[in-house]
Amino acid sequence: MSSFKPLVFSGVQPTGNLHLGNYLGAIKKFVALQDQSDCIYCVVDLHSLTAQLVHDDLEDQTRQITAAFLASGIDPMKHIVFNQSRVMQHAELAWIFNCVARIGWMNRMTQFKDKAGKDRENASLGLLAYPSLMAADILVYRATHVPVGEDQKQHLELTRDIAQKFNNDFSGRIAARGLGVEMQVGEETVQGYFPITEPVIGGPAARIMSLRDGSKKMSKSDPSDLSRINLTDDADTISKKIKKAKTDPDALPSEVKGLESRPEADNLVGIYAGLADMTAEQVLAEFGGRQFSVFKPALADLAVEKLAPVAGEMRRIMADTTYVDGVLRDGGERAGALAEATMRDVRSIIGLLQD
Ligand code: AMP
Numbered sequence: 001m002s003s004f005k006p007l008v009f010s011g012v013q014p015t016g017n018l019h020l021g022n023y024l025g026a027i028k029k030f031v032a033l034q035d036q037s038d039c040i041y042c043v044v045d046l047h048s049l050t051a052q053l054v055h056d057d058l059e060d061q062t063r064q065i066t067a068a069f070l071a072s073g074i075d076p077m078k079h080i081v082f083n084q085s086r087v088m089q090h091a092e093l094a095w096i097f098n099c100v101a102r103i104g105w106m107n108r109m110t111q112f113k114d115k116a117g118k119d120r121e122n123a124s125l126g127l128l129a130y131p132s133l134m135a136a137d138i139l140v141y142r143a144t145h146v147p148v149g150e151d152q153k154q155h156l157e158l159t160r161d162i163a164q165k166f167n168n169d170f171s172g173r174i175a176a177r178g179l180g181v182e183m184q185v186g187e188e189t190v191q192g193y194f195p196i197t198e199p200v201i202g203g204p205a206a207r208i209m210s211l212r213d214g215s216k217k218m219s220k221s222d223p224s225d226l227s228r229i230n231l232t233d234d235a236d237t238i239s240k241k242i243k244k245a246k247t248d249p250d251a252l253p254s255e256v257k258g259l260e261s262r263p264e265a266d267n268l269v270g271i272y273a274g275l276a277d278m279t280a281e282q283v284l285a286e287f288g289g290r291q292f293s294v295f296k297p298a299l300a301d302l303a304v305e306k307l308a309p310v311a312g313e314m315r316r317i318m319a320d321t322t323y324v325d326g327v328l329r330d331g332g333e334r335a336g337a338l339a340e341a342t343m344r345d346v347r348s349i350i351g352l353l354q355d
């Protein structure tokens, strides 16, 4: 009996500017995982239609996320970088998963509730089915590990539920075709066609908060630009935003426990730790007892040192659209071949006639 080969998949939507939360919570992890496994990184353009159908510059937004991936150090030759809509098998598998998943599962998603707001009847059907497409993105490659920020945890649990239900509902037909793979889920050894994917969440930067309000996550949609550091901000802007970040009047504690109920301080320490590849403990060992008048300039210098080269490289790459488009085309071809191999199995398992 075979077992699943480790494979990393993740996606980022081409909507708005990338910010420090995206970088530390997701992209930096994408880069780190390249040395351990094969990785597939996707600009999920179809997902960006769920909240807003008409975009003036979806092409450029897609190129911008691609440039951020490349500028951060993702190697498109060793791994795969592409935009989702090129590989139509994502949408095909999403349809099948729409028939596997239950409406109740979708209705429970906090992101759907937040994004749909009060007028749920008027949200797009795509917004409700969003997690089904996300499960298809991952499972069309039978990926085993998915690095994301904390906010995506619930969607990944749903991905596991969809894989499990498919494996159970079709267990006889999977076994009859010899397509079952053995896997360890908790204590149990089970068999199925789709892996039960592991989220890769955690570290000090899994949830970066707004610089203006430590109770809100740093987000593309916050009306205040001072609430976030954009990956395209220049050195002066980065420094200014950190110096203006909300804090409290106390010095930094020397223990992590002292950050409890100090959300802004906790956030800035987490950002420092994420940028420096340190733990919060290590940051406090260095800065415990210091005032923000000392910590903020050190954080600003660190942020500029780490982010300004990425921004510069992004601008350089963005200027060469032929190169960027070539990366996406080549990645799409390689991803498409892998996805089609899965779909041939899936069609056969379900009983959809094909040649
Ligand atoms: P999105 O821009 O919503 O497609 O998010 C891209 C990735 O960034 C996902 O893995 C998110 O979980 C992650 N992310 C977004 N905002 C934050 C944040 N404030 N802190 C940490 N990770 C985040």
Ligand code: TRP
Residues within 6 Å of the ligand: 009, 010, 011, 012, 013, 044, 047, 133, 134, 135, 137, 138, 146, 147, 148, 152, 155
């Ligand atoms: N939902 C993710 C976000 O908003 C983006 C995404 C789409 C994704 N498909 C994915 C992330 C598959 C990981 C794996 O951040």
